[in-house]
Every structure is written in C-alpha cells, then in structure tokens.
Amino acid sequence: MKLTIIGGGGVRTPLMVNGLIRWHERVNVDRLVLFDTDPEKLSVIGNLVSHLVQKKGSPFQVEVATDLTEAVQDADFIYTAIRVGGDVSRVVDEKIPLKYGVLGQETTGPGGFAMALRTIPVMLEYAKIIEEVNPDAWVVNFTNPSGLITEALQKYTNIKIVGICDAPSSMKLEIAKFLNEPADDVHINYFGLNHLGWINRIMVKGEDRLPEMIDRYDAFSQGFPHMSSFPKTFIQQLHMLPNEYLYYYYFREEAVQNIRQSSRTRGEQIVELNRSLLSQVEDCVQKGQLQKALDIYEKMMSERTRSYMSNETGGAKGDQSVTFESEGYEGLAMSIIESILHNRRKTLILNVPNQGVLSSLKEDDVVEVTCLLDRHGPVPLAVGHIPDRVQGLIHSVKEYERLTVSAAVSGNYEQALLALTVHPLVCSYSLAKKILDDYLIEHRAFLPQFKKGSGIHA
Numbered sequence: 001m002k003l004t005i006i007g008g009g010g011v012r013t014p015l016m017v018n019g020l021i022r023w024h025e026r027v028n029v030d031r032l033v034l035f036d037t038d039p040e041k042l043s044v045i046g047n048l049v050s051h052l053v054q055k056k057g058s059p060f061q062v063e064v065a066t067d068l069t070e071a072v073q074d075a076d077f078i079y080t081a082i083r084v085g086g087d088v089s090r091v092v093d094e095k096i097p098l099k100y101g102v103l104g105q106e107t108t109g110p111g112g113f114a115m116a117l118r119t120i121p122v123m124l125e126y127a128k129i130i131e132e133v134n135p136d137a138w139v140v141n142f143t144n145p146s147g148l149i150t151e152a153l154q155k156y157t158n159i160k161i162v163g164i165c166d167a168p169s170s171m172k173l174e175i176a177k178f179l180n181e182p183a184d185d186v187h188i189n190y191f192g193l194n195h196l197g198w199i200n201r202i203m204v205k206g207e208d209r210l211p212e213m214i215d216r217y218d219a220f221s222q223g224f225p226h227m228s229s230f231p232k233t234f235i236q237q238l239h240m241l242p243n244e245y246l247y248y249y250y251f252r253e254e255a256v257q258n259i260r261q262s263s264r265t266r267g268e269q270i271v272e273l274n275r276s277l278l279s280q281v282e283d284c285v286q287k288g289q290l291q292k293a294l295d296i297y298e299k300m301m302s303e304r305t306r307s308y309m310s311n312e313t314g315g316a317k318g319d320q321s322v323t324f325e326s327e328g329y330e331g332l333a334m335s336i337i338e339s340i341l342h343n344r345r346k347t348l349i350l351n352v353p354n355q356g357v358l359s360s361l362k363e364d365d366v367v368e369v370t371c372l373l374d375r376h377g378p379v380p381l382a383v384g385h386i387p388d389r390v391q392g393l394i395h396s397v398k399e400y401e402r403l404t405v406s407a408a409v410s411g412n413y414e415q416a417l418l419a420l421t422v423h424p425l426v427c428s429y430s431l432a433k434k435i436l437d438d439y440l441i442e443h444r445a446f447l448p449q450f451k452k453g454s455g456i457h458a
C-alpha cells in the first residue's frame with residue numbers, strides 16, 4: 001500500500017511518520033512518498049524520516065519527490081498538509097487584523113480567510129492532477145483551514161476527500177481519560193463547523209455523562225489546559241462543551257488583548273521555532289548525526305505543542321509530556337486508513353458534506369460532525385436538535401465560508417469583501433475593507449486570481 005504526503009517537507013511530517021510506524025501492522029503501508037515544492041526542506045525532513053524508519057526496523061520504504069504526478073501515481077491514500085506562503089505569511093495574516101483591533105489568528109477570522117485565499121487555488125491545481133492520474137485515491141486533508149479547503153475540493157473537484165482536525169478527537173480522549181473509561185466506550189455527539197463545534201451529549205454505556213462533566217468542570221479543565229479559559233459558570237449556562245477555538249468568539253476581546261500584550265504573535269513564535277529547528281536538524285544531518293537530529297526535533301516539537309494557545313489565552317500551557325508517542329493528527333489519520341482499507345467500522349469526527357445532518361444548512365455545506373466510516377467512506381450521523389443559542393453563530397460563519405471559497409476561486413473582490421464583512425469577528429464593512437486591501441497588497445505574490453478582479457488589485 002502506497003501513502004503519499006503532499007507537503008512532506010513540513011516540520012510535522014516526522015510525527016506523522018512515527019504514527020505510521022506505530023500503526024504499521026494495522027495499515028500495512030509499504031511505500032511512503034514525501035512530496036514538497038521546497039527541495040531543501042524536503043531533503044532535511046526526508047533524511048530525518050529515513051533515519052526514524054530505519055531506527056524502527058525499516059517497516060516500509062521512504063521516497064522523496066518533487067514531481068506531483070509521480071508522487072500521487074498509484075497511491076492508495078494521499079495526505080495534504082501544505083502552507084502556501086510559508087510561516088512568514090502566517091505572521092502577516094495575524095498582524096494585519098490586529099492593527100485594526102480584530103483577532104489575528106492562524107485559522108479563525110481574517111487569518112483563516114487570508115490563508116484560504118492563498119491555499120484553495122493551489123489545492124485545486126493539485127486535485128486536478130490527482131483526478132487525472134489517480135481518481136481512486138482517498139485524499140485526507142490536513143491543510144488549514146481544514147473546513148474551507150475541504151469544502152472547496154468537494155465543490156470544485158471529484159476526488160474522494162475527507163477533512164480532519166484533531167481538536168474534537170483530542171477532546172474525546174481527554175473526556176474518556178477524565179471519566180476513567182476506555183475511549184471506545186465513550187461516544188460524543190459533536191456538531192458544528194471546523195474550529196466551531198460543540199459537544200451536547202457524552203454517552204457511556206447508555207448514560208449521558210455530560211451533566212457530570214459540567215458539574216466537575218473545574219477538575220476536568222485543570223487537566224486539559226486548553227479548556228481552562230472557559231469559566232465554569234459559562235459552561236453551566238451554555239450546557240455544552242465548546243471546541244477550544246470558540247474561545248476566540250466567546251472571549252474575543254480578551255484574546256486580542258492577550259495577543260497584543262505578548263511580545264510576539266503565535267506566528268512569530270512558530271517562525272522562530274521552525275527556523276531554529278530546521279537549522280539545527282540540517283546541521284546534524286550534514287554531519288551524519290541523525291540520532292542527535294531526531295532528539296533535537298522531538299524536544300523542540302514538544303515545546304511547540306506545549307506553548308499552543310498560550311499567547312491568546314494569557315499564558316496557559318499544555319502538558320510538557322507531549323512527545324513522539326502522543327496521538328494527534330497522526331492517530332486520527334491512521335484510523336481513517338485502517339477503516340477504509342480493512343472495512344473496519346469506526347465513528348470519527350470529520351469534515352464532510354452535511355447531507356441534511358444539520359437541517360438548517362445546505363446539503364453540500366461541509367460540516368464537522370461525528371461520522372460512521374468504513375470502506376465506502378464517511379457517512380455523517382444524525383445530530384438531533386441544534387440549540388438556538390449556537391444556530392446564529394453557525395449560520396454566519398458558514399455564510400462567510402461559502403463566500404470565501406467562491407472568492408478564492410473567482411478572484412472576485414466584492415465577494416471577498418462581503419465574506420470578511422459577515423464574519424462575526426469582523427462584522428464591519430469598513431474594517432473588512434481595510435483588512436482585505438492590506439492582505440491583497442502584502443500577499444499579492446500569492447493571490448494572482450485577484451489581479452483580474454474588481455476593487456483593489458493585488
């Protein structure tokens with residue numbers, strides 16, 4: 001079985017490969033191909049991955065490629081994990097809205113909007129190649145903003161695709177751990193959009209344990225720092241458990257203030273961490289010190305994970321014990337392969353077309369919900385009544401997503417402006433115009449579709 005990673009020169013690739021090694025007997029990969037458009041990064045990460053695989057007994061062959069057609073040919077599964085414009089563009093995405101007092105974050109609000117405008121056209125080009133040379137392959141999308149990218153590929157291509165995010169699955173694992181129950185015995189009713197979801201039932205052996213989780217929320221949040229930013233009184237009023245990214249909506253003033261008070265944005269942190277990481281790892285690789293390179297990688301990735309959301313929430317940090325052996329995106333991705341490849345039915349939280357599950361949204365709107373997965377692919381499961389207190393937020397963000405996808409494809413300035421205007425974190429035509437115009441200037445090299453559009457020209 002052949003697996004291809006598009007964006008294989010990314011710093012998270014060794015984590016994914018280590019997950020693949022752990023799951024090898026269950027997914028039976030014999031060829032792994034890393035594709036990237038940056039040959040230098042691909043060489044560094046490729047050497048690190050090859051050492052990791054060799055260290056673990058060489059369970060599969062590792063190849064690198066800079067030709068996409070060659071990379072995806074005959075692949076059974078294709079993972080996509082790209083960042084158009086690199087880490088430096090993320091900094092621009094974050095700092096421009098902050099200049100106007102609006103949240104600057106990688107995937108939420110204007111930052112996710114700018115990222116989508118750059119990324120969707122590239123992903124559509126990649127998808128066309130996959131359609132031509134390997135239409136039977138399953139594409140698992142990691143590329144952020146995952147919901148928007150998955151929606152664009154669902155609407156404008158015929159590839160077989162499922163979008164993933166590890167935040168909901170991480171919530172489930174933390175809940176199971178807190179309740180001292182096997183994860184397979186815990187079934188959560190999760191609904192919403194990517195980075196905009198809620199849990200309104202936690203079923204364990206026929207009993208809804210959500211009321212217990214809310215009663216014991218203080219203890220739960222102490223062990224799950226990303227949830228500690230939501231006060232218990234708010235959780236009691238909401239009577240649901242929110243995805244950690246909802247902090248940016250429910251506490252947007254605090255998030256903006258915390259970021260502004262930090263010495264740097266999260267994107268600036270990542271630029272520094274990744275530059276240092278790649279420099280040190282490359283130096284070790286050139287000297288043939290591959291184990292030292294792997295040790296440096298693990299240490300720095302642990303720190304990167306531990307500092308996740310610390311700027312935005314005012315300093316809360318995760319568990320220092322996050323290591324190579326932790327399950328994140330890689331565990332979810334391997335579960336998808338195992339289920340489809342071996343027809344093993346699983347319930348996973350995925351980004352898929354709505355198909356009527358959220359009755360107030362369109363059939364082809366991509367949503368993030370619990371799905372039943374087997375060899376035929378994902379089928380979203382019934383959610384039931386959606387509380388009125390979250391319907392409005394879902395609707396406004398989904399309309400923003402529809403408009404953003406359309407603008408990314410067409411290069412229509414008015415659609416892009418309307419998309420930002422209706423987003424709840426902007427909700428202002430004048431602010432949206434300032435932010436959009438700045439993005440079109442700063443990112444003009446990555447937004448050629450807008451050169452033909454109206455309004456400001458990139």
